Amino acid sequence: MFGYYFDLARRSLIRSPILTAMMVLAIGLGIGASMTMLTVLHVMSGDPIPEHSGQLYYPHLDARPLSSKDDKNAPDPSANLSWIDASNLLQAHRGDRQAAMAGGSVLVRPAQTSLRPFFETGHYITADFFPMFDVPFRTGGGWTQVQDEQHERVVVLNGDLARKLFGDTSATGKIVRLQDTDFRVIGVLNDWYPQPAFYGDTSGHAFGKTDEFFLPLTTAMDLKFDSNGNMSCWGSGGDQRTSGECTWLQFWVSLDGPTKVHAYQQFLEDYWRQQQAHGRFARPVDAKLYGLLAWLDHMQLVPGDVRLQLWLALGFLAVCMVNIVGLLLAKFLRRSGEVSVRRALGARRRDIFLQFGVESAVIGVAGGLLGLGIAQLGLWSVRHRPDDYAHLAQMDVSMLLGTLVLAIVASVLAGLLPAWRACRITPALQLKTQ
Amino acid sequence: MRVKAAIRGRTPQKERFLTGTFDMQIQPVLAALRRHRLATILIAMEIALACAVLCNACFLIASRIQMTHVDSGVDESSLATIKLTGYDEAKASDLNARVTSGLREIPGMQSVSVINEVPFGETAGNAGITLDSAGQKFAGVVDFYVAGPGNFEALGLQLISGRAPRADDFQPMKAFLPSSANVIVSRSLAEHLWPDTDPLGKEFWCGDFHFRVTGVVAHLARPSAGEGGPGTIEWSVFTPAQPGANLSGVYLLRADPAQLPRVLRDARAAIAKLAPDAVVEQQASQTIGDLRQVYFRQDRIMAGMLLGVIVALLLVTALGIVGLASFWVQQRRRQIGIRRAIGATRGDILRYFQTENFLIVTSGIALGMLLAYALNLLLMTQYELPRLPLYYLPAGALILWGLGQLAVLGPALRAAAVPPVVATRSG
Numbered sequence: 001m002f003g004y005y006f007d008l009a010r011r012s013l014i015r016s017p018i019l020t021a022m023m024v025l026a027i028g029l030g031i032g033a034s035m036t037m038l039t040v041l042h043v044m045s046g047d048p049i050p051e052h053s054g055q056l057y058y059p060h061l062d063a064r065p066l067s068s069k070d071d072k073n074a075p076d077p078s079a080n081l082s083w084i085d086a087s088n089l090l091q092a093h094r095g096d097r098q099a100a101m102a103g104g105s106v107l108v109r110p111a112q113t114s115l116r117p118f119f120e121t122g123h124y125i126t127a128d129f130f131p132m133f134d135v136p137f138r139t140g141g142g143w144t145q146v147q148d149e150q151h152e153r154v155v156v157l158n159g160d161l162a163r164k165l166f167g168d169t170s171a172t173g174k175i176v177r178l179q180d181t182d183f184r185v186i187g188v189l190n191d192w193y194p195q196p197a198f199y200g201d202t203s204g205h206a207f208g209k210t211d212e213f214f215l216p217l218t219t220a221m222d223l224k225f226d227s228n229g230n231m232s233c234w235g236s237g238g239d240q241r242t243s244g245e246c247t248w249l250q251f252w253v254s255l256d257g258p259t260k261v262h263a264y265q266q267f268l269e270d271y272w273r274q275q276q277a278h279g280r281f282a283r284p285v286d287a288k289l290y291g292l293l294a295w296l297d298h299m300q301l302v303p304g305d306v307r308l309q310l311w312l313a314l315g316f317l318a319v320c321m322v323n324i325v326g327l328l329l330a331k332f333l334r335r336s337g338e339v340s341v342r343r344a345l346g347a348r349r350r351d352i353f354l355q356f357g358v359e360s361a362v363i364g365v366a367g368g369l370l371g372l373g374i375a376q377l378g379l380w381s382v383r384h385r386p387d388d389y390a391h392l393a394q395m396d397v398s399m400l401l402g403t404l405v406l407a408i409v410a411s412v413l414a415g416l417l418p419a420w421r422a423c424r425i426t427p428a429l430q431l432k433t434q
Numbered sequence: 435m436r437v438k439a440a441i442r443g444r445t446p447q448k449e450r451f452l453t454g455t456f457d458m459q460i461q462p463v464l465a466a467l468r469r470h471r472l473a474t475i476l477i478a479m480e481i482a483l484a485c486a487v488l489c490n491a492c493f494l495i496a497s498r499i500q501m502t503h504v505d506s507g508v509d510e511s512s513l514a515t516i517k518l519t520g521y522d523e524a525k526a527s528d529l530n531a532r533v534t535s536g537l538r539e540i541p542g543m544q545s546v547s548v549i550n551e552v553p554f555g556e557t558a559g560n561a562g563i564t565l566d567s568a569g570q571k572f573a574g575v576v577d578f579y580v581a582g583p584g585n586f587e588a589l590g591l592q593l594i595s596g597r598a599p600r601a602d603d604f605q606p607m608k609a610f611l612p613s614s615a616n617v618i619v620s621r622s623l624a625e626h627l628w629p630d631t632d633p634l635g636k637e638f639w640c641g642d643f644h645f646r647v648t649g650v651v652a653h654l655a656r657p658s659a660g661e662g663g664p665g666t667i668e669w670s671v672f673t674p675a676q677p678g679a680n681l682s683g684v685y686l687l688r689a690d691p692a693q694l695p696r697v698l699r700d701a702r703a704a705i706a707k708l709a710p711d712a713v714v715e716q717q718a719s720q721t722i723g724d725l726r727q728v729y730f731r732q733d734r735i736m737a738g739m740l741l742g743v744i745v746a747l748l749l750v751t752a753l754g755i756v757g758l759a760s761f762w763v764q765q766r767r768r769q770i771g772i773r774r775a776i777g778a779t780r781g782d783i784l785r786y787f788q789t790e791n792f793l794i795v796t797s798g799i800a801l802g803m804l805l806a807y808a809l810n811l812l813l814m815t816q817y818e819l820p821r822l823p824l825y826y827l828p829a830g831a832l833i834l835w836g837l838g839q840l841a842v843l844g845p846a847l848r849a850a851a852v853p854p855v856v857a858t859r860s861g
Contacts, residue, residue, distance in 0.1 A: 019760070022753045029746050074575070107520040107713060117520055117713050304817055305736055312491065312743050319483045319747055323754035326476040330761030386731050421472065 002358065009359035016331065020363070023327050027367030027414075030320030031407045032374025037310040039375065039399045040382055043392040044207070044302050048194035052134055053292040055096075055254045057261065059268055060288040061085055063244060063281050068234050075203035077232030079299065081251050084244035085275075090126060094267045095253035096260070097132040101125040102227045102249050103200045103211070104220060109177040110165055120161060121228065122213035123200060124220035130156070130187075132254045133199065140172040140187030143216060151218045155183040159191035161212035181223055183215060195392055198292060199252060201229030202299045207389040217249075244280060265289045303387075317410065324363075324414040332356055332422040343427035352423035360415025361408055368407025375403060463790045473758055478798035481834055484751045485802025486809045489830040491740045491747075493810070493822050498737045502730040504667050506553040506722070507620065507653030509590035511691040512544075514698040514721040515552045516705065518683045520713035526682035529709055530582075533685060536708035540700045542693040547584035548677035549686045550610075551577075554725040556718055557657045558684070559610065559673075563640045565627065573627055573638065576669040577656035578611060581686075582677040586618070588688040591672065594621060596634045596649030599674040603648070607680040611643045615673050618649035622668035645671065683712070694721055748833075752841040759787065759845035763852075770849055771856025780850040787846035788839060795838035799831045806830065 013020040047053050062078040063085060070076070081089070086100040105121045129135070130142035143154050155176060162171040162185075171185045196206035220227075221241065231248040233240055240246045255261045268287035275281040290298055332339075339352055375395065382393040395403075467474045516537075521529050530548050537546045551558040559578030565571040579585075586598050596618065605612035624633035624647070636647045654670045675681055689697040698721060705714050720728075763770075770783055810822035 019757055022757050026750050026753055029750060033743070033746065069572075119519065119713070119715070305732070308494075308813075308817065309736075309739060312487070312740070315483065315487050316743055316747055316750075319480055319487070320750050322476055322480040322483065323750050323757075326473055326480065326754050327757040329473050329476065330758050334761060334764065385735055386728075417472070 001354075005355045005358040006362065008355060009362045012331075012335070012359060013362065019327060019331055023324050023331075023363050024366045024370055026320045026323050026327075027364065027407060027411055028370030028374055030317035031368060031371030031403060031410065032378060033313040034310075034317045035371060035375040035395075035399065035403045035406065036378030036382065037306070037313040038402070039379060039395050040306055040389070040393050041302060041310055042399055043394070044196070044306070044389055045296070046195070047293060048196055048198045048296075049133060049292075052132075052254070055256055056132070056292040057095075057253050057255055057264070058290045058292070058295040059089060059251055059253060059264075060290060061268065061272065061281070062283050062286065063247070063275070064234055065282045075201075075230040075232070077230075077234075077247050079203065080201065080230065080232070080247040081249045082244045082247050083242045083249060086249040086251050088271070089251055089253075092267070092271075094264055095255050097128040098251065098253040099126045099129040099132055100217060100249050100251050101129060101199060102217065102220075103204070103229045104225050104227045106178045106213070106225055108161070108165070109179075111175075111177070115164075120212045122158075122211045122215070124217040124225065124227065125214050126217050129199075129214065132252065133194075135192050136190040138188045138190040139170055140185070142187060142214075148216050148218055151222045152216060153181060153183045153219055154186045154216065156187040156189060156214040157185055158189045158193070158209075158212045158214075160209060162188045178213070178215070179223065179225065189214075196296065196301050198296055200250060201248075202296070202301055203230050204228070205388050206299075206301050207387075207392060261289065306389075321410055321414045324411065325417055328356075328360060328363075328415050328418040329421060332418045335422070336425050339422055339425045340427040343425065349423040352425075353419050356419035356422055357412060357415060360411045360419065363415075364408035364411025365404070367411060368404040371407050372400070372403050460789060460793070463786065463793060467790065467793065470762070473762075474794055477754060477758055477794050478801065480751055480754050481795050481798025481838070482802035482805055484747050485799055485830050485834055486805035487747055488744060488833065489802075489806040489822060489826045490809050490813060491744050492830070493826055494813075494819075495737045495740045495744075497819065498733045498740075502733050504655050505653045506655040506726070507589075507591060507651060507668070508553055508722065509688075510553070510722045510726060512688050512694065513552070513589070514687045514689070514694055514701075515549075515555060515719060515725075516685045516687065516698075516701055517556075517715040517718035518685075518705065518709060518712040519715055521683070521709065521711050523679055525711075526679045527677070529712065530677045530682050532708050533705070536704055537685065537687065537701050540697055540704060542689050542697045543701070544688040544690070545584050545588045545686075546688075547588050547686050548582035548681055549585050549684055550580040550681060551657045551684065552686060552722060552725070553655050553657055554722060554729040555657050555684075560656075560658075561611075561640045563638045563645075565638055567639050567644070569639065569641065574666065574669060576623060576671055577658075578640075578671050578673050579654070580607070580611060580673045580675045580681055582675065582681060585686055586672065586674075588686055591618070591654060592652040593618075594650050594652050595632075596647070598649060599672075603674040604676050605674070606676045607678055608643075610680060611640065611673060612675045613642065614644045615646075615675065616648040617645045617674070618651055618672040619647055620654040620668040620670050621650055621652055623670065624650050626669065645673070748837055751834075752837055755791065755838055755841035756844060759791065759842045760848070762790075763787070763845045763849040766849070767852055767856055768859075770852040771854055771858075774852065774854035775857040783850040783852070784846050787842055787849055791838045791842035791846075792835065795835055799834055802830070802834070803827045 060078065061081060063082055064077060068077070081100070090098055090100050102124050103121065104124050105119050107117050108120045109117045127143050127145045127148045138159070140156070142156060143152065147154060155178065157171055157176070165171065165176060166174060171188050174185045175182050176185055193209050196202060197210040200206070200210065227248055229248060231240065231246055233246040241248065253264065255264055265287065268289060269285055272281055272285045272287050342352065379393045379395065383390050518529070518533070534546045534548065537543060557577065559580055560575055561578060562575045563573050565573050583601070583604055599616070599618065603616045605615050619633065627633065627638065628636055633647050633650055638645050651672065653668060654672060655667055656670045687697065687701055702714055702719060705712065773783065806827060807822065813819050814821065
């Protein structure tokens with residue numbers, strides 16, 4: 001039966017090629033634009049480490065005084081922790097693993113004279129970082145908490161920097177000069193660039209190759225290395241980085257199972273009250289513990305422009321669909337004569353409905369294929385934008401199938417009303433006017 | 435005659451329809467549309483959606499383009515900057531001296547001065563200020579241009595009241611600002627801080643730092659133009675200060691616009707000899723014109739993308755109108771033939787379809803204006819957007835009316851070409 005309807009649809013579509021082309025073009029444009037933006041959104045809100053995101057949590061404390069107001073245009077100061085709070089949480093050791101970290105950029109002075117000194121961005125972290133995020137090493141490994149406490153001058157390089165400095169030879173064990181200090185390379189990562197770089201301060205650059213080195217936070221503090229995330233202060237005086245009135249550190253904890261999560265939440269609330277007793281944390285207790293994906297959602301990694309473009313694209317698709325409803329209505333009602341003959345010969349309403357449904361779906365498939373091409377063109381143009389997420393704009397298999405499904409669903413939905421109108425045609429009247 | 439009688443029998447208005455003038459056509463058009471209620475509503479809805487998106491997208495484009503036209507207040511075409519890093523902070527004064535004197539030797543270089551940031555470059559001096567020394571009356575986050583001698587003249591700032599910085603205004607730095615300074619503010623900031631009063635002599639604070647206004651300039655955009663909303667683009671403070679450990683590494687170069695690219699190239703090359711201990715930050719060391727280009731690239735892309743959406747939207751809307759009008763023309767061939775047979779001219783038929791389209795588009799626009807307004811309210815809550823100026827609505831309406839008439843012209847001409855003889859055929 002479907003084969004027959006398919007054949008009818010093919011004949012009907014070929015009979016009025018211009019109208020068919022219009023409908024396919026309309027749905028192709030709508031689907032193409034929508035899928036371009038949906039794909040961008042999809043890659044930007046993906047899970048950066050699917051195997052572990054379920055166990056990773058981000059504690060959210062707010063040490064600000066009541067007078068500090070929220071500024072919509074500035075990064076949220078309470079998204080980060082102060083040195084004091086990060087150290088306290090680290091030492092409390094209530095999670096399975098926990099690490100404090102901050103992004104930074106240092107001047108790398110290569111040993112070879114052929115390379116000029118250059119700046120590189122990376123992260124200052126504590127020992128648990130590597131095992132907690134299951135960071136893949138090519139050679140060597142991370143460091144221990146003891147090494148953290150001894151402020152050791154060790155560094156782990158990511159793939160690109162290791163290749164740039166040492167070529168194909170193993171970097172592990174070599175010495176690299178950062179700012180004015182020699183560091184011993186103890187490990188090289190297997191090109192670890194999670195997208196987004198969820199662990200850091202995502203209010204800045206969250207996509208692209210953000211981190212080429214990792215060294216102990218304590219060492220970076222010792223050497224007064226610059227940090228480059230958002231630092232918000234509300235007090236005055238003292239060293240900003242070690243004060244309890246400047247937030248600039250990110251903190252992650254891994255917790256296995258709901259009981260531990262609950263216990264940690266309880267711990268955070270107790271910590272808040274305890275700090276209040278010490279005259280800190282003026283605000284009412286409101287400790288939060290975000291799961292990894294919830295945290296990324298909270299940080300709104302998708303820029304406003306991208307969201308605006310998505311809404312525009314979907315609005316455009318809506319206009320296209322209304323358009324197709326109108327065109328299909330014209331197309332189906334034009335065939336009133338054919339419908340009434342079929343009805344008079346015994347076809348049920350549901351047969352007519354199915355026939356036109358199949359025809360809508362055929363238009364959807366054609367439109368979807370065109371839309372796929374347009375979306376690839378759109379993604380190509382997105383990749384040529386100067387944004388840090390641009391290189392991610394690639395369709396995976398799920399989005400590829402999603403495009404076709406969306407196109408078919410959209411066109412069948414658009415065909416529902418016209419098909420319903422067509423199947424209500426009374427056979428006798430139409431035959432009479434013929 | 436049988437035909438005429440039959441039509442008259444259906445509705446008395448049809449009599450006038452048959453011989454009618456333009457305004458008399460409205461009644462029969464409405465009657466016909468009532469018989470195609472669903473299709474009419476669909477087209478009207480499409481027009482309404484298109485109207486809402488069109489008005490708001492045009493408004494977004496206009497506001498983006500306006501943003502890229504911000505007046506920085508400086509002689510952009512004559513200015514370039516060089517940013518150095520990686521040097522020993524303790525030797526900053528020495529570096530400043532070496533670099534400024536060395537770069538001044540370059541032929542064509544008009545001036546070299548030490549500054550903390552340049553328009554459209556990296557922000558260095560963002561800080562919140564208060565209008566009292568106790569720090570209670572918060573007045574917003576402003577941008578401090580901390581600048582050594584020569585910058586005021588090199589930037590080409592246009593003083594509108596007060597005086598330019600004097601030699602004794604250049605105070606030594608304490609951390610990132612001088613502890614007390616005579617400063618020059620932009621007119622926009624002066625109006626924000628002290629509306630309707632003379633800003634000269636007024637004071638403000640940033641923590642322990644104290645400032646007194648001695649001059650006002652017409653324009654001075656902050657480096658990250660637009661940060662803190664479009665209204666704060668020019669909230670900048672020109673702070674004279676002595677170059678030293680906390681004011682070093684960023685240099686403002688001035689040269690004739692024609693020679694500027696060559697001068698900047700020479701300057702970059704000269705740095706390798708003048709300051710072998712420092713690293714030139716390539717991306718930050720550009721002409722101000724190039725920095726501006728990069729700064730607004732995102733906005734230009736967005737404006738281009740919005741334009742693409744508008745074009746595609748109008749195209750699709752036109753497709754819909756053409757498709758449906760063609761259908762109606764085909765469906766009514768016989769009626770058209772009858773009208774032609776009993777005396778209607780080609781012009782009458784053409785105008786009939788044009789009137790029909792005009793009525794549908796008009797109803798769509800009426801709904802679309804409400805939708806446009808609602809969409810604007812929604813965008814205002816989500817993005818930093820002002821209210822949609824009302825003149826966008828009639829402008830959008832004109833575009834859609836024009837589009838509708840253009841789209842229907844083809845099918846209407848085909849209708850007008852239907853020969854009267856069709857009336858005599860059956861089926």
